[in-house]
Amino acid sequence: MYGMIHQALRDMAIQHMGDAGWAALLQDAGLKQPLFIGMDYYSDETTMTLICLIAERLNMPLDTALHEFGGVWIDFAGASEYGRILQMAGDDFVTFLESLDRMHASIRSNMPKAEMPSFELIAADTEQMQLRYRSTRNGLAPFVQGILQAVAIRFKESVIISFHLEDGGALFIIKRTLPHE
Incomplete structure (x- = not known):
């Protein structure tokens, strides 16, 4: 990395x-x-x-440290030269999730050795979202969960995020705790 x-x-x-x-x-x-x-x-x-x-x-526990580090990472990246890319990734939480792969492609142009994960927003409605995460790295789902939690906070979304491990990644279930219009 x-x-x-x-x-x-x-x-x-x-x-x-x-x-x-x-x-x-x-x-x-x-x-x-x-x-x-x-x-x-x-x-x-x-x-x-x-x-x-x-x-x-x-x-x-390692999972707790990874989750916390996800939040630290978003704050760190937001304050770095990549903060503009984060800002341009979307004006709301769902749009941000939809543009994660484009954002990573933009970053990869400056970091050719980077092994970026991929994301697919499978479903999104007023109550919940499902996001599929794929990576060549194992064990980082709690880190991604922490990132998603920190991004939700940036967009003033109140959410509960859980995940189910899958081969090569995880499926994240993001439930809104407050109604969203």
Whole structure:
């Protein structure tokens, strides 16, 4: 994964553990370079090592840490040079979900090694949405759930998000808790 992900993980770790905690975590991960460069590519193993260590240090299940990191990632990406792409992805939650693949294609042009997931909005009405997520990476559905929750909040949507794992991804059920017109 690209260094931007690691920069966001750093923000999450420092928020919970401080600079010294982040430094200790890097040492435990066997990483000598404390600075991750946003456009450099790092192994998925490095990413998962970091998130697993963060979860361990915070005494939380890995799925919970991934979910929380999804929210951190949206805040981080929104404040980065990719914030404009997020803003242009839609004026409402449903439109945003419909344009996820286009948004990722736009990002991929700057990050050629990126293995982007794919999304398909299967159904959407005033009460709920169904979103299919596909990825070559396993175990990231809680991260996506956290992203979706953070995006819903940005669009002032009150939702409950659950998912069912499928081969190569997950099906997300997004239920609105307040009526939507």
